[in-house]
Amino acid sequence: MLADAARGFLDGAAPLTHLRGLRDAGLTHDPALWKNMAAMGWAGILVPETTGGSDMGHAAAGVLAREMGRTLVSCPFLGTAVIAVTALRQVGDARAGSALAQIAAGERLYALALDESAKFNPQAVETRAEKHGNGFRLSGRKRFVVDGAMADRLLVVARTDGGLTLFDLPADRDGIARTPRAVIDSRDVADIRLDGAEATGADVLGKVDDAMAVLAPALRAGQAALAAEMSGLAAGAFAMTLGYLKERRQFSTPIGAFQALQHRAAHLWCEIEITASAILNAGRMLDADPANAAMAVSLAKARATATAQLAVQEGVQMHGGIGMTDAFDMGFFMKRARVAAEWLGDYGYHANIVAQARGF
Amino acid sequence: MPHDDPSGFRAELRDWLAANCPEEMRDGASTEDSICWGGKNWEFSSDAQKIWLDRCAARGLTVPTWPEAYGGAGLERAREKIFHEEMARIGARYPLQSFGIWMLGPALLQFGTPEQKARYLPPIARGEVRWCQGYSEPGAGSDLAGLQTRCEDRGDHWLVNGQKIWTSYADRADWIFALVRTDRDAPKHKGISFVLMDMESEGVSTRPIRLISGASPFCETFFDDVRVPKDQVVGEVNRGWDVAKYLLTHEREMISAGGQVMGAGRALGAVLADSETGQSDPVLRADAMRAEVDGLAVGLTLERYKDRAEAGQGAGDASAMLKYAGTELNKRRLELVIAAGGTDALDWADGRAPTWLRTKGNSIEGGTSEVMLGIIAKRILGLPG
Ligand SMILES: Cc1cc2nc3c(=O)[nH]c(=O)nc-3n(C[C@H](O)[C@H](O)[C@H](O)COP(=O)(O)OP(=O)(O)OC[C@H]3O[C@@H](n4cnc5c(N)ncnc54)[C@H](O)[C@@H]3O)c2cc1C
Numbered sequence: 001m002l003a004d005a006a007r008g009f010l011d012g013a014a015p016l017t018h019l020r021g022l023r024d025a026g027l028t029h030d031p032a033l034w035k036n037m038a039a040m041g042w043a044g045i046l047v048p049e050t051t052g053g054s055d056m057g058h059a060a061a062g063v064l065a066r067e068m069g070r071t072l073v074s075c076p077f078l079g080t081a082v083i084a085v086t087a088l089r090q091v092g093d094a095r096a097g098s099a100l101a102q103i104a105a106g107e108r109l110y111a112l113a114l115d116e117s118a119k120f121n122p123q124a125v126e127t128r129a130e131k132h133g134n135g136f137r138l139s140g141r142k143r144f145v146v147d148g149a150m151a152d153r154l155l156v157v158a159r160t161d162g163g164l165t166l167f168d169l170p171a172d173r174d175g176i177a178r179t180p181r182a183v184i185d186s187r188d189v190a191d192i193r194l195d196g197a198e199a200t201g202a203d204v205l206g207k208v209d210d211a212m213a214v215l216a217p218a219l220r221a222g223q224a225a226l227a228a229e230m231s232g233l234a235a236g237a238f239a240m241t242l243g244y245l246k247e248r249r250q251f252s253t254p255i256g257a258f259q260a261l262q263h264r265a266a267h268l269w270c271e272i273e274i275t276a277s278a279i280l281n282a283g284r285m286l287d288a289d290p291a292n293a294a295m296a297v298s299l300a301k302a303r304a305t306a307t308a309q310l311a312v313q314e315g316v317q318m319h320g321g322i323g324m325t326d327a328f329d330m331g332f333f334m335k336r337a338r339v340a341a342e343w344l345g346d347y348g349y350h351a352n353i354v355a356q357a358r359g360f
Numbered sequence: 361m362p363h364d365d366p367s368g369f370r371a372e373l374r375d376w377l378a379a380n381c382p383e384e385m386r387d388g389a390s391t392e393d394s395i396c397w398g399g400k401n402w403e404f405s406s407d408a409q410k411i412w413l414d415r416c417a418a419r420g421l422t423v424p425t426w427p428e429a430y431g432g433a434g435l436e437r438a439r440e441k442i443f444h445e446e447m448a449r450i451g452a453r454y455p456l457q458s459f460g461i462w463m464l465g466p467a468l469l470q471f472g473t474p475e476q477k478a479r480y481l482p483p484i485a486r487g488e489v490r491w492c493q494g495y496s497e498p499g500a501g502s503d504l505a506g507l508q509t510r511c512e513d514r515g516d517h518w519l520v521n522g523q524k525i526w527t528s529y530a531d532r533a534d535w536i537f538a539l540v541r542t543d544r545d546a547p548k549h550k551g552i553s554f555v556l557m558d559m560e561s562e563g564v565s566t567r568p569i570r571l572i573s574g575a576s577p578f579c580e581t582f583f584d585d586v587r588v589p590k591d592q593v594v595g596e597v598n599r600g601w602d603v604a605k606y607l608l609t610h611e612r613e614m615i616s617a618g619g620q621v622m623g624a625g626r627a628l629g630a631v632l633a634d635s636e637t638g639q640s641d642p643v644l645r646a647d648a649m650r651a652e653v654d655g656l657a658v659g660l661t662l663e664r665y666k667d668r669a670e671a672g673q674g675a676g677d678a679s680a681m682l683k684y685a686g687t688e689l690n691k692r693r694l695e696l697v698i699a700a701g702g703t704d705a706l707d708w709a710d711g712r713a714p715t716w717l718r719t720k721g722n723s724i725e726g727g728t729s730e731v732m733l734g735i736i737a738k739r740i741l742g743l744p745g
Contacts, residue, residue: 246744256745259734269740277663351649360628360645360652
């Protein structure tokens with residue numbers, strides 16, 4: 001139901017040509033599209049009803065993410081509607097409540113400023129928040145901040161005396177400099193420099209020295225939704241490939257009659273189906289038993305990463321020369337798959353978490 | 361994750377298991393020698409094995425999803441899950457496993473006459489009659505519909521002549537369900553019938569074939585002027601292919617899940633932890649981690665397809681996916697198990713080596729991986745040719 005409605009909307013409002021149009025215009029984001037999504041309740045899908053959301057849960061958010069993956073929709077859904085909302089929900093004070101209401105209305109965009117190295121590693125934070133009067137001064141560099149250029153607010157993770165602390169700051173605060181990056185998937189990514197940016201105690205999300213209490217659930221939610229997006233991406237790439245196998249003729253026959261390609265296509269379909277199970281399971285676990293969902297989420301992200309990469313590689317190969325052209329859309333799938341593979345932890349990162357849970 | 365239990369079914373079952381499952385049957389064993397296959401000539405490995413079978417049979421728990429009228433417990437999916445969870449919780453062995461349960465039963469429930477169901481199903485449920493499967497022939501393997509075993513209408517009986525091969529446990533089975541050709545002129549799929557034969561019938565003989573894994577569980581099976589009563593054809597005459605295909609979807613699901621049944625379901629992390637090399641070899645570790653990730657996802661997929669199926673129905677064409685993925689994975693897992701064991705795992709007596717060798721057949725029996733991929737390509741993906 002939700003999936004059908006989402007697909008119906010996205011086929012009209014954000015098909016593959018939408019991303020291409022943005023890319024050709026040098027844009028990363030379409031504010032009007034996000035307004036429409038917010039009007040349909042997508043921005044507030046995880047926001048409590050009391051603050052203007054529909055509170056439909058992570059399985060439902062995964063359904064939306066998956067559909068967005070099919071047509072490679074570029075929008076702030078993951079960073080704002082999933083990661084930031086889940087973080088804010090852990091806090092539950094009045095300020096968080098009003099932030100949630102603004103997110104649900106599509107009026108506030110967030111970006112998570114966490115990574116400082118080229119590989120996801122949420123503990124490896126060197127950005128410092130030094131005590132300064134009643135508040136803090138933040139200095140350091142954040143890399144690969146997704147939606148970092150467009151965001152109104154930043155969730156900044158910084159080291160304090162006794163651990164890591166999460167700050168919720170306006171992106172235009174003095175001492176914050178944002179440099180947009182030109183990334184292969186044509187999305188909004190920025191590097192951020194903090195140079196003595198001031199924060200008050202009220203800017204702390206959750207407790208000082210205890211960022212992970214707020215951040216860990218948010219990361220899990222983001223990883224699960226990203227995995228769902230990747231499973232949609234794999235399905236979208238596969239649908240194109242399957243169509244081409246039936247239509248392209250060589251040696252007087254559709255190329256899909258060649259058993260070498262049939263078996264590879266069938267194998268890929270199996271991988272997509274198996275990954276779909278891991279995605280559904282992660283959404284279910286996040287809704288039913290979030291404290292114990294870590295393995296399910298990592299299983300989903302690991303599987304989705306491997307499957308999306310297989311889907312795009314087979315996608316290009318089975319299209320032959322046309323698969324390598326910019327005019328053809330398969331390249332967009334390949335580029336997004338690579339970025340999504342890295343963001344929020346790659347295959348190895350998540351396979352390690354699964355392995356630990358399984359006695360390795 | 362525990363499932364809802366509004367009616368107290370779980371609690372009641374738990375009490376029953378506690379009171380009735382003998383201690384010896386709670387060792388979680390699922391190796392070949394721990395299995396109870398049942399049948400007229402079955403020699404129970406212990407009193408406990410017999411007691412456990414009889415108690416379960418009396419409650420319909422050898423075939424929990426079958427209707428009560430035919431020896432089952434009529435459990436729908438939610439309760440079936442609870443049943444498996446509670447069995448696993450105490451490490452209970454399954455009381456009975458058989459081709460009758462996995463293959464013939466579902467086919468009879470779908471295609472059998474009321475008389476056939478009443479006659480054949482309860483003895484399967486009680487473990488009294490053991491069945492084997494006569495599909496493959498020397499000239500008909502992957503191209504199963506090319507089978508040539510003849511079955512002629514002789515008025516008051518059928519007369520069967522021909523040969524089957526790779527018939528698992530034919531030398532220990534009481535009855536065989538077999539595919540035979542009843543019309544030699546029809547297109548190959550349209551002249552096949554599904555017949556049931558007593559292995560004690562005159563003219564049936566078997567010759568064991570030894571497997572690479574040492575044991576000899578399969579046979580050549582010969583039919584030499586075997587007379588078969590008229591009421592032993594399941595489904596319509598010459599429409600046996602429909603029955604055969606339906607049965608195969610259940611067989612494939614069973615083989616897919618077999619990885620778990622055969623004890624390979626143990627977390628690979630635990631396997632490596634127990635081994636000398638497993639901890640220190642980063643390549644082995646990485647391979648095992650990948651296999652573990654894939655294994656968990658395949659397991660979830662099996663469950664998802666069971667949840668989706670109508671009561672008693674299988675996954676249909678998607679059983680090809682389950683079989684392909686499950687068996688290829690099982691082979692990978694056992695390669696890792698044996699690699700982790702190093703030279704310790706290479707003795708026949710060790711158990712790992714025979715299991716490892718046996719898994720090589722998983723991707724052949726019940727239709728090869730290549731055949732599964734072909735089914736997916738054509739029936740699910742609609743590719744031409
Ligand atoms: C352990 C074990 C137990 C068994 N138990 C039983 C049993 O109880 N009852 C029973 O009836 N049978 C049983 N079998 C037989 C099994 O079903 C057959 O072995 C199987 O269907 C393959 O047939 P085949 O051996 O003739 O191989 P072939 O069909 O000759 O295949 C040889 C190779 O060619 C490939 N191939 C064939 N056709 C194609 C194609 N169109 N495209 C691509 N590749 C192709 C196959 O995948 C395989 O790799 C058992 C087999 C094993 C290994």
